[in-house]
Amino acid sequence: MNFQKLALLTCFVLSLPVAQPCCYAQDDFVPMFNGSDLSGWVLTNTPHQTWSFKDGVLFCTGKPIGEIRTAKMYQNFIMELEWRHMVPRGNAGIFVWADDITARGVPFHRGIEVQVLENEYGNTKSHTTHGDMFPIHGATMTPINGRGGSRAFPTESRSKPSPQWNHYLIEARDGELSLAVNGKLVTQGKDCVPRKGYICLESEGGVVQYRNVRIRELPATEISDEHVAIANRGYQSQYTGLNLSGWHADAPSLWKSNNWVLAFTGSSDQSGTLTSIRNFKDENFVFDVRLKPGSGAIIDAGPNFHIDLQDSSIAKHLQAAGGWNRIEAIVEDGKRWLTINGNKVPMDEASQKSNGKFILKPTGPVDFCNLYAT
Secondary structure, three states: OOHHHHHHHHHHHHHOOOOOOOOOOHHHOEEOOOOOOOOOEEOOOOOHHHEEEEOOEEEEOOOOOEEEEEOOOEOOEEEEEEEEEOOOOOEEEEEEEEOOOOOOOOOOOOEEEEEEEOHHHOOOOOOOOOOOEEEEOOOEEEEEOEOOOOOEOOOOOOOOOOOOOEEEEEEEEOOEEEEEEOOEEEEEEEEEEOOEEEEEEEEOOOOEEEEEEEEEEOOOOOOOHHHEOOOOOOOEEOOOOOOOOOEEEOOHHHEEEEOOEEEEOOOOOOOOOEEEOOOOOOOOEEEEEEEOOOOEEEEEEOOOEEEEOOOHHHHOOOOOOOOEEEEEEEEEOOEEEEEEOOEEEEOOHHHOOOOOOEEEEEEOOEEEEEEEEO
């Protein structure tokens, strides 16, 4: 090829438009917030005090650590939003294809997290502040542009520092996930499980704002059951993460609201019963508990569950001291049982009681979190 033809070809290529993330007409996207309240969203384990609107902008205080999620499950979609941190080193995130409630012993859902970090948080070999994506708490993903683990790293550093606004475009399609930061595709992952579930916004200590949060659903495709997140079971959080609101403590000084963890700090010879204000009938319950060496607890969950963690039928399924345990009390078709870290334990009729309160009776230092009831 002679130089004249090469020059003409070069000019033609340079005149072509630069490939950008998929763009759609404004009418193709539906707002995910109404600009005044959290209609269409569920306060998974954060209270109303954490989230507020002003001039159509969603404000998150970052306290407590936890999440809100959509009331609706999504499979294939394109989501766009703007976010900004108001304090340097702020931390937050967006979860995709998440379960209905948070995972055992943590304040976050199982799902794929799209990281929202402020620039001063710093870049390391293990993370960046410019749009990482990674599976969390049992979810899986094969990263594109990874570093040997499950985290996908951005190919460019494009996020702007506080208090500037950043734009995210997230595309989720058939188990593949991509992120464009401020107009350019930089992060990708594939083989995601789950690949249908809820979308969450995370409160993780950073004072963060969101605006223009919109979504465009794409056609659903055939999907197997194991690729679908756990659907809504009707659970509602019974602990604010901020204080003992909704509870009565016999010894308030012995109970500490340590963010998402509700801790009893007394010794084994100190009484410290914590009783719900609410009465329960025949609801289902979930709670996570972490025992310390030599400690124990009795939990009365509504009128039908008297759970002694030192009972041999229960204790054999518990983690060693220091490990988190998930206990779910289930009533179905008139039958009652517990699942303890995934192990099913039938409830004896003798364990039932008449009191409808949710009562925590620790003996020694014990931590609780993720207290849910239907």
